[in-house]
Amino acid sequence: MVRKLTMLVVLSLAMSLALVAADSQFTGTWKLNVAKSKFSPGPAPKSFTVTIQPDGKVVVEGMEATGNPISWSYTPNSDAPATITGLPDSSVIEKKIDDRNVEHTWKMNGGSTTGHGVISKNGKTMKYTLNGTDAKGNSVHNVEIFERQ
Secondary structure, eight states: OHHHHHHHHHHHHHHHHHHHHHTOTTOEEEEEOGGGOEEESOOOOSEEEEEEOTTSOEEEEEEOTTSOEEEEEEOOOSSSOEEOBTSTTOEEEEEEEETTEEEEEEEETTEEEEEEEEEOTTSSEEEEEEEEEOTTSOEEEEEEEEEEO
8 A cells, every 4th residue: 555655646646747848938949040159169060950848858859060860868967967868978967947957967088067058038039148167177157048939
């Protein structure tokens, strides 16, 4: 009986979280507007698309400035840093502030950055600001503009 009750509570919690994710302003596909974005240091990627699934999983696809493909993903974990699949030795901590704001702490390829995403009031654009250092110790300051697809 206790086991069934525990399973019911876990299932209810999972369903509630799925519903919250489904109603999230972030859920959907976001394409980087390279022309409106600024990358320091550059160069900017040729393309970059972020898809946030209703279950919270984040999938990133695109092409670096050099023409190499970009492909990685993660599923946020509230208890610990989430491992980034497709990027060795990389992780992220995601904290949803409210319906329109999210913060990240990134450990990628030896670099360490923090990011802040804000969705516009009309829900059509997202500004993502990234600050920190890359793997070579260079300062990073990106202002990325994404458009909902």
